[in-house]
Amino acid sequence: MNTKAEANTWADTPFALLNIPGQPNTPACTNAGVLSVATEMANVHNVLLRALNSVYHQAPFIQLPGDVADLMLYVTAWADTVHHHHSLEEAMFFPKIEQIAREAGIDGWEGMMGGNVDQHHEFEPKIAGLVKWAEEVGAGQRTYDAAELKSLIDEFAPVLTQHLHDEIHTLIRLEDCDGEKIKQAMKDVADEGAKTADPNLVIPLVLGCVDRSYPGSGNFPPVPFFIPYLNAYWFTRKHKGAWRFNPSDHWGNPRPLHSPELRNCIYNYAQDPRDVRLIHKPTQQHEQTNKTQPQFFGLTQVCRQLRSEYLPMYMAQTKVHIQCQDSLSYIKTFILPTGTDPKQARGNLIVQLPDQWYESRGASPPQKDIIEAINLCRSAPQVNIAFALRDVPLSQSRFASRRMQDILRDLEQPEATPELHDFIQNSVEHVECWIEMRLDDSSYHLNDYVHVVFNVDEEWKDCLTDG
Structure with a gap:
């Protein structure tokens, strides 16, 4: 008290x-x-x-x-x-x-x-x-x-x-x-x-x-x-x-x-202010790149009561950086597990979008579908989603990031473009987004292009075909 x-x-x-x-x-x-x-x-x-x-x-x-x-x-x-x-x-x-x-x-x-x-x-x-x-x-x-x-x-x-x-x-x-x-x-x-x-x-x-x-x-x-x-x-x-x-x-x-306010003060004191960065591995899908221990996530593993009390605070206060291909599994595991009311879900998720430069290195193309993250922006008011370009050369990110902010703002903020989000919710099966680096034939400069592709459901495909 x-x-x-x-x-x-x-x-x-x-x-x-x-x-x-x-x-x-x-x-x-x-x-x-x-x-x-x-x-x-x-x-x-x-x-x-x-x-x-x-x-x-x-x-x-x-x-x-x-x-x-x-x-x-x-x-x-x-x-x-x-x-x-x-x-x-x-x-x-x-x-x-x-x-x-x-x-x-x-x-x-x-x-x-x-x-x-x-x-x-x-x-x-x-x-x-x-x-x-x-x-x-x-x-x-x-x-x-x-x-x-x-x-x-x-x-x-x-x-x-x-x-x-x-x-x-x-x-x-x-x-x-x-x-x-x-x-x-x-x-x-x-x-x-x-x-x-x-x-x-x-x-x-x-x-x-x-x-x-x-x-x-x-x-x-x-x-x-x-x-x-x-x-x-x-x-x-x-x-x-x-x-x-x-x-x-x-x-x-x-x-x-x-006295939950006293308990919450203790939890807040234990909270680590650093962001969590997760990397993708075939054998271990989510692994912290920061090896210093821990982010106090272990408190959620002590018992059911401690988990129910501390996990929402941890999710609300911790920024998690995750690659696009892992976003769906992370959301279903930590933010919206089965039976969770979206209005009660909490989280701060930064989704790192794939890019052509990443794919050109010979790695398998990462999943680009971000519709689950977009829908989460709409249904879960206490979950903050942001899209970001993964680590790429400065010449690329310097130009793309400015356009990225403009293009992705509409996807991150349902209240800014309700018509777009209504369309996504009702008529779109997948939303893909990635960055392409392309050589300009006239200036011989590398330019960056943000691609956003909406894959509509069968009903809309028929309408577009008939039109």
Whole structure:
């Protein structure tokens, strides 16, 4: 964190937690059954608030695609838990409470939980909007924006917080009711929740947002002793990355909030500012020409988590020079491997184009097709592609490079020539580009020519033939 104050920030703010009934400075209740239910419900509500506070505090520091995906899953898991909790209240718990209050002769028993239901209906559509936003971000349809996320939370959090506090006061009003019946109603709801909730989402979220040091929370949740262990080694496995945003560990012990900005600072410190130059070899396609070790790429080979965290930063900050014939395999291996969303891909790739001088040395002609690199310019906004002339004699590169910049700028920048890129995307199979050095018959000077050839698909070939 950046300051001492931020370092002490935890998930008990900004949305205020509840004081647990039975603790000092809370409404008195002499009915043991009612007090037990109110205590358990207050602890459940604090779990929901801690998770929301955790998102609110950590959202501004999330940058990497893997972190964003995990946070979006955490947000939707929280929202699903809230919806599941309130749906069971409306369907099972509140009707039973009103029936028990009627049997006890409580004044105003009819509709006494109606105010809580009205609050549900006030904030639930806004939470649904948050879920829709998170799902679109997770699917790559929206760009993650921490300020927008916090703004969406601000729209419903005050009403939600007030509701979670008010509901406990409503339960305390049941002091003259049959406490055992109220406890049974609560148990029935808990049992139904255990049957219908996804244990891979609800259990890690709930146990990770408990604070056993909080007054009145030492024995919450009321589960067998082995459940936290089962959670730690089984239920958290499926969505492991999301639970780092929990404010507590698996056993309900508070821990510092996840600090990706500190981790990123360490990664940035390790980042090597030098460019990487890859050369083509028949036996080893990609090899660094710079033999000094290393470019810290080895950090991506340590474990899956480190790879998911560090690789996007490495790809975003490192310029890779690669020969044209290797560009397709490099893109498919490192920038757009199978299953990668182009909008989440990162990279800085400098493609060295072939030239006639290179081919005249007797080497086999290198692949000239650059359509994959061109398409990447269009589909992956966080990938920077540049085309460059490979190392050739000064007399050639001095003249060609100036024209190269003008000609290739249109291929590198889709926004500058959208019609050209639409044509390439829809009608072109291959794009070849190379440099030719030709002797001028009149001046006897060597001139350089940039060749760009579009190989169109069969439909266009027929149209051109008919024309």
